[in-house]
Amino acid sequence: MSDVWTWPARIGVLLGAGLFLALLVPILVIQIRRYGTTSPARLLGAAALAVYGTALVAYTLLPLPSGDLAAWCAEYGYPTVQLRPGQIFADIRERTAGLPLGAVVRDISVLQGVFNVVLFVPWGILVRRYLGWGLLASAASALGASLLIEVVQATGVFGLIPCSYRLADVDDLVTNTVGGVLGALIAPWVLRWMPRAKTLAATRGEPRPVTVWRRWLGMAVDAVAYTTLSGLLAMAWGLVGYLGTGQVPPDTVPLWLFASVLSWVVVFVLPLATGTGESLGQRTVWLAVVPDVSRVADGGVGLSWSARLRRGLAGGALWGLLQVLSDAATMFDVGALASASNLASWFAAVLVVAVPFTAGKRGLSGRAAPYRLADAREGAGALSTHR
Incomplete structure (x- = not known):
């Protein structure tokens, strides 16, 4: 099979899988907040969406011309848009006149038309079943996506390329939409194994067990939140400095305080010091800190400041400080601080490994402070009873 047909598929699998892994933590967070738990079946759907979306872009828009664009456009560019509906059938008749049936079905014009339909069948399947849209909305989305692709092709990526680098064809619009409609029609059967979002959301408020995976996801949320916030603050600092002076500002103590220290305070210190002390990640995955009265000398129902400090120094707050x-x-x-990065990595590994080996999945910080973790959706009475 020609590489023209296969390389976009390889691009879709490789880059799509990379995109899915890069967005894995946000996807899991969306699931657990929307459904109350994670759904492996819908996680697989998200992976399919990432791979298909990347492959669709590769098939329809790539490769882009490079080098001397004016010379390339003079030789390969398309001067007009094909606006004659049904031209594809005239082309097929012209190219396959007098050929046996086997040669007809293998002709590039036939294959191209069939491929344009097949290319959008997954669109209809995913939009209708994974996103939960109706049949008409799924069909309209396929039409809209195909129209956007044709416009990008016709305008040379909105003027980035000085010509239409692919033939924008109204027949592509029709065949793509037909594929989307076919996909939407068969979606209930093809993806009948995938639970609907509404069905999962109906049980969002039900308490779930505190599992190792849930604890690890909470840790990942804290790490991603710190990394993302510090990066965004650093970018904002650089942008403001560049707009003000015309130069990228150098690394300074104020920048470090604004990006790293402030991110640490927001992500780790404030959540630890407020409320019952759950971290941002723990709150995200519906976990609540419940004081263990059997380990609290005065029988109190809240963590003391010393307990909060011990919890932070044996948990994410210390990891964040090492990152700072x-x-x-x-x-x-x-x-003198060169080893901080290695220490942060080793400490993160210890925190992760400790979770499955501690009672109630409390982890290292749960050993250092008198508390246990419970599902935040348990009623106040239930939490009190289990204390």
Whole structure:
């Protein structure tokens, strides 16, 4: 099979899988907040959506011309848009006149038309069953997506390329939409194994067990939140500085305080010091800190400040602090802090490994402070009873 047909599929699998892995934590967070738990079946649907979406872009828009674009357009560009409906059938008749049936079905014009239909069948399947849209909405979305693709082709990516680098064809619009409609029609049978979002959301408020995977997801949320926030704040600092002076600002202590230290305070310190002390990630995955009265000397129902401090120093707050010190070592070339990054990695590994080996999946911080973790959706009475 020609590489023209197969390389976009390889691009879709490789880049689509990478995109899915990059977005895995946000996808899991959306699931657990929307459904109250994670759904492996719908997670598989998200992976399919990432791979298909990437492959669709590769098949319809790539490769883009490079080099001398003016010369390329003069030789390969399309001067007009094909606006004659049914031209595909005239082309097929012209190319296959007098050929035996076997040669007809293998002709590129026939294959192209069939492929345009097949290409959008997954669109209809995923939009109707995974996203939960109706038949008409799924068909309209296929039409809209195909129209956008044709416009991008006709305008040379909205003027980025000075010509129509692919033939924008109204027949593509029709065949793509037909494929989307066919996919939407068969979606209830093809993806009948996938639970609907509404069905899962109906049980969103039901308490679930505290599992290892749930604890690890909460940790991942904390790590991603710190990394993302510090990166965004650093970018904002650089953008403001560039707009003000015309130059990218150098690494300074104020930048470190604004990006790294402030992110640590927001993501780790404030959640630990407020409420009952759950981290941002724990709150995200519906976990609540419940004081263990059997380990509290005065029989109190809340964590003391010393207990909160011990919890932070044996948990994510210490990891975040090590990351802050690692950032300082990188920004200011401080040799004394050079080992902070390695220490952060080792400590993260210890925190992760400790979870399955501690009672109630409390982890290392649960050993350092008198508390246990429970599902936040348990009623106040239930939480009190289990204390």
